[in-house]
Amino acid sequence: MSIITNINKAFDHRIRLGIMSILMVNEYADFNMLKELLGATDGNLASHTKALENAEYINVEKQFIGRKPNTRYATTKLGRAAFKKHINALEKLINK
């Protein structure tokens, strides 16, 4: 039973899983980089980053590069721990 409870609902979506995977191996990623890698639309990606932000799994940093606004994301400590737990649970489920 404990294996099932470790599956994190917040990651139970392809795009959210993708965002976390990219941010786990990169110091940060901006909105366009995530969009290109995940093949998601603006609105879709924005709603999923918002959900992860609300769970305090990622940090959002808004800044200007020249005159263009740029939004970049990074994982929080909590997010990294939660994602690792989720991956472990996935692996256990597969190896069962």
Next chain:
Amino acid sequence: MESKDYLKDISEIKDLMNKSSRFISLSGLSGILAGTYAIIGGAIAYWLVMSYSSGTLKLEGQIFRLVMLDLFLVALFSVVTGVILTTKKAKKNGAKIWDNASKRLVINFLIPLIAGGLYILIILNNGKYGQTGALMLLFYGLALVNASKYSLGDIKYLGYIEIVLGLIAALYPGYGFWLWLIGFGVMHIIYGTWMYFKYDR
């Protein structure tokens, strides 16, 4: 959910982690060609030194300048071939040639290489050229090991071999030229062929 879906999740996670942090479109064929250029360039240098300089190399001589030009051309052709073939492969894979991953790869490859290159030029200027071959192999090997974190991990094995060859060349400077030929010529061809069959086809 089915465990098949979880398996798909895991493979997608791995794929995204690789795609976002590593540049994996390096062409094996360009390794083979770089090795071939090195052997041709080495043969020309050998012929120049043996026929016109009676087997020794003086720093201020005309022959020395020709050998340097020869080395420069080998490096230039290797880089140009590498860029062309890698761009082609990236296009075929649908990857961008100049993204965060490739930028990181180039920067991390160039830092040890440029530091080493400048160091070699400085000690050449001081008239110490006995270790040139060893230093080229060593710094190139370190650059490869450093770059391997941002590309196909297999590159590090080529890096380890270059480092070992460089250390052997440092111990036996007399064999520097031949170890250089093995490191930059033969090893590139072997490694390029291996990469070609593993990833390009």
